[in-house]
Amino acid sequence: MKTQTETVAERGLPSFLISKHGLFIFLCLLPALLLVTVFIYYPLFKGVIMAFQNYSLFDLTNINFIGLENFKTVMAESGFKESLINSFYWVFFSLIPQFVIGFIVALLLRRKFRGRGIYQAFIFFPWAMSGFLIGLIWRWMLNGQSGVINDLLLKLHLIDSAIPFLSDPNWAMVSVIVANVWYGITFFAIMILAALQSIPDELFEAAKIDGANYVQQLFKITIPYIMPTLIVTTLLRVIWILNFPDLIYSLTNGGPAGSTHILSTFMLEKIIFGQNYGQAAAVGVIMIFLLLFFSIFYVLATKFNKAGDF
Amino acid sequence: MHHLKKGFLLLVLMMVFMGLIAGCSSSDAGTKEKDGKVTLRMVESITSPARTKLLKEMLKKFEDENPTIKVELISPPLKSADEKISQMLMAKEDIDVLEVREQTVKNFSNNKFIEDLSPYTSKWENWNTLTETIKHGATAIDNKPYYIPYGVYEKTLFYRKDWFEAAGLAAPKTWDDLVAAAIKLTDPSKNRYGYSFRGGAGSPDYIEFMTWSYLGKQIAQKDAYFTQDGKVMFETPEAGKVLDTFVKLYKEASPPDSISWSYPEMVQGFTSGMTAMLIQDPEVIVTAEENMEKGTWATAPLPKGTPSGVAQQPAGTAGWGIGAFSKHKEEAWKLVSFLSSPEQNLFFAKNNSLIPIHLSAGDDPYFKEGYFSSYIEMNAKPEEFLIADRPVEYKGYAEYRSLAEKDIQALLLGKESKEDVLSKWTDFWKKEKENKK
Amino acid sequence: MGRQINWRLLFKVIFLSLFLVFTVFPLYWIFITSLKPGKDMFTFPIHYWPETITFDNYINIFKISSFNIYIVNSLILSIVAGFFSLIIALLSGYVLARFEFKGKTQVIFAFFITQMIPIFIGLAPLYLLMSKLQLLNKLPSLMLMYTVMMIPFCTVIMKGFFERIPSSLEEAAMIDGCSRITALFKVIIPVMLPGIAATFIFAFVQCWNELFLAIMFIDKEEAKTIPVAMNSFITKFDIDWGAMSAATVLSVIPTLILFAFAQKYIVEGMTQGSVKG
Incomplete structure (x- = not known):
């Protein structure tokens, strides 16, 4: 909150202005808060209640509070543990390549060159597709018997026999992650590119005069300057990636043998196959807690108090 | 003064927004009768663009015959359809006619989402011309007709006649024949495999009917996951044989990717010329007719188990029921009975490639000859081709299916042993039985 | 100095080109698929350009x-x-x-x-x-x-x-x-x-x-x-x-x-x- 108080102080707004604007503030926030409360928090609240009930479609006529029973049942399932571990892999190995490649792309696009506009328009396009569709498309391409990716790799003599992308548990995880990386690089690239362009050129010129080489510039100027963006973007992505069942759902549906289930697909399965809303809600509550703890830890670890803003 | 202006502006903005929503919502609320017309809301579940078109055609006929009734058809995408129907019923929406499936009927009746149709069927002239399978399916839960099926989903064997002839093979009669033939026809270098395996969603169905086939009449009549002497069907030696056959079929005669295949991929594998055999519902007939050359493929009765010498499978049904919160139940029944009339059902079954529900359809040449003949053959030998009921009245059946799906894949990958899997399932069903008491 | 810049340029060109291929290939593939008649969709070997182009789909x-x-x-x-x-x-x-x-x-x-x-x-x-x-x-x-x-x-x-x-x-x-x-x-x-x-x-x-x-x-x-x-x-x-x-x-x-x-x-x-x- 430090920056905030500073800017307010800079503006030198007298304190009475603040109370004077009470109504204005209230009215401006009202639509957003009202809508979010009614259509996001109210259903969430109801959903969290379900986590403590035997809310199953099999028999809705007899719904009771059953304490932590849903949590106990869910956590005892081997599928839950596997999804939890997979979630870490999924988030970590999706995030790192997205970040690194996105960063490099952004660095390379920082300076204007001919055709940059068209190039940008093209590389933005994965962002224009839905997760469900991306899953389907990659399933189409990764098919072990007649998929185009295997065919390409074979033709380029990179492999001797078709890779069982979707039938081998390890490859399946690699496959969903590659698809997710493909989808997510764009977001990083846009955010980082934007941050890079906000760096004043004078900073680089000064560094050049000091004789700093590219790598030194990168670590001394570029990265520190865009640090806030990197931190916020990364946190957002972690949350979004964990909460992103669409792609896995349509690419592998969690299989084979649950090897690509993450918490959010595990939860989806509880609803669609098990029709057990109570247990699904319990998984959801666990996810929210995990993300909350992670966010707090992350904010503390990066000592980035502004991250609390998002 | 400024504040007032600002506040006013904001309020106006919000009111416009809210008004837009509210205004549009009041315009066409519900199924209110307008000038004496009744609008029925009908939801389908097993949707496809082609079937929706077909249904609309039939509804048009219905509307022409009943000028005071209008039908609004709701067709959610297949994957979320049942979930959506449940959601609608949970919200007590006045759905008039809905597609009820074997898998959903128990939930719906438990929750009093659907009407018991007996007051209507008792007066229905066509009830008695329904086949036994259909009557049985309609009244499977609580002995009450909760829905009128529109057809039967029974599996049959599809095979590549040309490949079989070229290899000097006859259509397999037993699972052992099938595995042997499948292995013989497999040649990965040509991207050709013996069998369209199902390792993905729905795979427990295959374990189910294979185990039933191997166990034959040992299966308890009314409680098909248990044997007559009260054992879970998975603790029999036959269940072990089933899993051995199943794994062998995958490892030696099926595309590696088929570990994640479900219905669409299996069919695609067969119709695209990758696999030689497929065991599926009659719906495949239409797709195969569209995509494959005549004479290259044929159907045959379901392979039998050893040593039982019988094949045994569920007669899956789906059909039309009436929503409990419907305000126009009389009209809804009119629609259901229209759709279930011999004439309309024959039209629907033919175009949707299903086994029709009325006895009279057996005389229709389309079903008597051609690709449906394998079904006629199976029906003609009820001692060899048995029908069993899925344990839908158990609460855990849905959960079992999702668990078993994972276990089956783990088994195929060698991550879990046959014994582990069987004892897991045995324990599961023992517990289910206890909980049910 | 000049040589150094060329290396960087080379890296830039190669990296951006590879990345473009990686990003655009799925779209290309879907586009090609959409032009193929139903029967060619699963044919083996795979064609990277449809043999017959159709707008039927x-x-x-x-x-x-x-x-x-x-x-x-x-x-x-x-x-x-x-x-x-x-x-x-x-x-x-x-x-x-x-x-x-x-x-x-x-x-x-x-x-x-x-x-x-x-x-x-x-x-x-x-x-x-x-x-x-x-x-x-x-x-x-x-x-x-x-x-x-x-x-x-x-x-x-x-x-x-x-x-x-x-x-x-x-x-x-x-x-x-x-x-x-x-x-x-x-x-x-x-x-x-x-x-x-x-x-x-x-x-x-x-x-x-x-x-x-x-x-x-x-x-x-x-x-x-x-x-x-x-x-x-x-x-x-x-x-x-x-x-x-x-x-x-x-x-x-x-x-x-x-x-x-x-x-x-x-x-x-x-x-x-x-x-x-």
Whole structure:
């Protein structure tokens, strides 16, 4: 909150202005808060209640509070543990390549060159597709018997026999992650590119005069300057990636043998196959807690108090 | 003064927004009768663009015959359809006619989402011309007709006649024949495999009917996951044989990717010329007719188990029921009975490639000859081709299916042993039985 | 010095080219698939250029579904929802950036938490709520849902933009006699136009692609959206890859056009919000 108080102080707004604007503030926030409360928090609240009930479609006529029973049942399932571990892999190995490649792309696009506009328009396009569709498309391409990716790799003599992308548990995880990386690089690239362009050129010129080489510039100027963006973007992505069942759902549906289930697909399965809303809600509550703890830890670890803003 | 202006502006903005929503919502609320017309809301579940078109055609006929009734058809995408129907019923929406499936009927009746149709069927002239399978399916839960099926989903064997002839093979009669033939026809270098395996969603169905086939009449009549002497069907030696056959079929005669295949991929594998055999519902007939050359493929009765010498499978049904919160139940029944009339059902079954529900359809040449003949053959030998009921009245059946799906894949990958899997399932069903008491 | 630059240029060219191939290949492949007749779709060996080009798949999707209606629905829906979330976020973002008040941290926190909520946890209660409010099965209620969905993210993005614009700008205008709202619309918004454009595009794309809410809340044919229609090409026993690929190509076109025109603004816009963003 430090920056905030500073800017307010800079503006030198007298304190009475603040109370004077009470109504204005209230009215401006009202639509957003009202809508979010009614259509996001109210259903969430109801959903969290379900986590403590035997809310199953099999028999809705007899719904009771059953304490932590849903949590106990869910956590005892081997599928839950596997999804939890997979979630870490999924988030970590999706995030790192997205970040690194996105960063490099952004660095390379920082300076204007001919055709940059068209190039940008093209590389933005994965962002224009839905997760469900991306899953389907990659399933189409990764098919072990007649998929185009295997065919390409074979033709380029990179492999001797078709890779069982979707039938081998390890490859399946690699496959969903590659698809997710493909989808997510764009977001990083846009955010980082934007941050890079906000760096004043004078900073680089000064560094050049000091004789700093590219790598030194990168670590001394570029990265520190865009640090806030990197931190916020990364946190957002972690949350979004964990909460992103669409792609896995349509690419592998969690299989084979649950090897690509993450918490959010595990939860989806509880609803669609098990029709057990109570247990699904319990998984959801666990996810929210995990993300909350992670966010707090992350904010503390990066000592980035502004991250609390998002 | 400024504040007032600002506040006013904001309020106006919000009111416009809210008004837009509210205004549009009041315009066409519900199924209110307008000038004496009744609008029925009908939801389908097993949707496809082609079937929706077909249904609309039939509804048009219905509307022409009943000028005071209008039908609004709701067709959610297949994957979320049942979930959506449940959601609608949970919200007590006045759905008039809905597609009820074997898998959903128990939930719906438990929750009093659907009407018991007996007051209507008792007066229905066509009830008695329904086949036994259909009557049985309609009244499977609580002995009450909760829905009128529109057809039967029974599996049959599809095979590549040309490949079989070229290899000097006859259509397999037993699972052992099938595995042997499948292995013989497999040649990965040509991207050709013996069998369209199902390792993905729905795979427990295959374990189910294979185990039933191997166990034959040992299966308890009314409680098909248990044997007559009260054992879970998975603790029999036959269940072990089933899993051995199943794994062998995958490892030696099926595309590696088929570990994640479900219905669409299996069919695609067969119709695209990758696999030689497929065991599926009659719906495949239409797709195969569209995509494959005549004479290259044929159907045959379901392979039998050893040593039982019988094949045994569920007669899956789906059909039309009436929503409990419907305000126009009389009209809804009119629609259901229209759709279930011999004439309309024959039209629907033919175009949707299903086994029709009325006895009279057996005389229709389309079903008597051609690709449906394998079904006629199976029906003609009820001692060899048995029908069993899925344990839908158990609460855990849905959960079992999702668990078993994972276990089956783990088994195929060698991550879990046959014994582990069987004892897991045995324990599961023992517990289910206890909980049910 | 010159040689060093060449190395860097070489790296740049190679890296960007590889990345382009990686990014664009799936689209290319879907495009090619959409031009193949049904029978060639699974033929082996694979053809990287269709032997026979056909537009049947495109014609077909208009035949088997009312795809033209869905396109219009999706367009209206995404534009309206994007617009309203923008307006609402503009107000809340502005207040959160310019004023200090009690409960501000909590408000921001409340917006932040929404990002963590798995959509399915609240879906059943939300359905009941919408049913009680008589808001089911109407395009405008979907607009409302999408607007709500986008508000938190847009608010925070907007807040970042406002924080980078010196408040002296509107204060000067206010001294000239403008009200705060007039100053906001007349002076500040023109300055942050790229940022607004970028936020709008983000919101638009999210709404354009949303599937689950659209399935749940819309029944009637006339109000369906593109993602729902595409999902219905997956049937019990068949995935219609021809229709699916053709629909994919059609559905990507509007967003691609939007990107092509606005990519400058996206980056520029995000630049405004980047540090605080």
